[in-house]
Amino acid sequence: MxxxxxxxxxxxxxxxxxxxxxxxxxxxxxxxxxxxxxxxxxxxxxxxxxxxxxxxxxxxxxxxxxxxxxxxxxxxVLTIGQHYTATNARIELAQPHLLRLAERTGESASLAELDEFDAVYVARVPVRRIMNINVAVGSRVPAHATSMGRVLLAWAGPARITRFLEEAPLRAHTSRTITDPAELRMALSEVREQGWSIVDGELEEGLLSASAPVRDRTGAVVAALASSTSAGRLAPERLREETVPLLVETATAISTELGWSPRTPPVVRDGFF
Missing domain, CATH: 1.10.10.10 (Winged helix-like DNA-binding domain superfamily/Winged helix DNA-binding domain)
Incomplete structure (x- = not known):
């Protein structure tokens, strides 16, 4: 809590x-x-x-x-969101990193934070439109069906995860969407173990995305960095081999600027699963 x-x-x-x-x-x-x-x-x-x-x-x-x-x-009304951006240093700090990631991958790069049951875009560098929904800063996507959401949930702590699994509307957006709480819990465990997430066609058919955690100086995961593409442009295997390393590298660079160090003891949340 x-x-x-x-x-x-x-x-x-x-x-x-x-x-x-x-x-x-x-x-x-x-x-x-x-x-x-x-x-x-x-x-x-x-x-x-x-x-x-x-x-x-x-x-x-x-x-x-x-x-x-x-x-x-x-x-x-826009000033409400601008006040959040202006008072959140990590958004301004992350922007050049997102730009470089987008240039290196040729795909859109985004930063998201968790809000209740959704992942909310707080920064974005679009390259091409790959989703039917209109994605911009402030857009919300269901956490259970997205790589960003799973990264944010994986390190959210046991109480937050349990509440999410009990209360979130785990709606099926495609035939691939994980809607079973037990299966989603296992998926979050896998994300936490490997340190990144790939979601293929669960929010929208053909949408392929990968995400990695961004940490603050305490080691807590405060955001998720994502790279999105289409299955027609890049196979999941290539995304894992080519994009995930760049994603993790960029997320680590942002985390380092936020004061995190690989030597920082991880935030311990006993009883994660």
């Missing part, structure tokens, strides 16, 4: 209106770019009067704007 989990406070410290405000903001997506008040109420499960008050508040703060019966986000 993270420090944040132990310092969440009691229920009386919980501001429900803030939660509802974020629920309304997050209801805007590529399928509902300019929703009506009624559509937002249906998606969030909130009453129309509540959604109206939240929208008017967000409008006053500059995060949404009104177009008759429809609403849209404003560019000010």
């Amino acid at each position: 993270s420090t944040g989990d132990t310092e969440r406070g009691s229920e009386r410290d919980y501001v429900q209106s803030l939660e509802r405000g974020f629920a309304v903001l997050l209801a805007f997506d590529e399928e509902m770019t300019t929703p009506t008040l009624a559509e937002l109420a249906a998606k969030t499960g909130l009453s129309r009067p509540a959604v109206r008050r939240l929208l008017l508040t967000l409008q006053r703060l500059g995060y949404v704007e009104n177009h008759g019966t429809r609403w849209s986000l404003t560019p000010r």
Whole structure:
């Protein structure tokens, strides 16, 4: 359990209106770019009067704007993500490493962090579009079906892994997706043992990716570095032989700049499996 989990406070410290405000903001997506008040109420499960008050508040703060019966986000929403990037030194530090990795492999390079049941892209150097979903900084992908997610989960600690296996929706995205908790636990054990992950066609048919862990000065895994390609461009064997060594080398370089040393004692989490 993270420090944040132990310092969440009691229920009386919980501001429900803030939660509802974020629920309304997050209801805007590529399928509902300019929703009506009624559509937002249906998606969030909130009453129309509540959604109206939240929208008017967000409008006053500059995060949404009104177009008759429809609403849209404003560019000010982007500043929320920019604040995270600006206060996270490893993202800026990793960017030149991602660029060099992309140049050496000819494939997209990404950095991701774990958030609940998803791996979230926090930095990316795209080379070519290989996924049907639109991937950019801030995009979320299911951790169980991606190499990034498995790297992040493999070193997440026993409590986090158990909660994930019990609560995460292990949806089958393709016929190859691992959806059995016991099988996924074994896959995470293998990732931890070998020090990297390859996932072939589990999120999307033909999508092939490899990931390696990025560590901070304490040795804790704080991010996953990934290189993605298509099965038509590179066979899994070649990815393992040619890309994985570059990936591990680059992840080690980023970790070293974050203060990690191969001599740093690993973070011990007893009872991993």
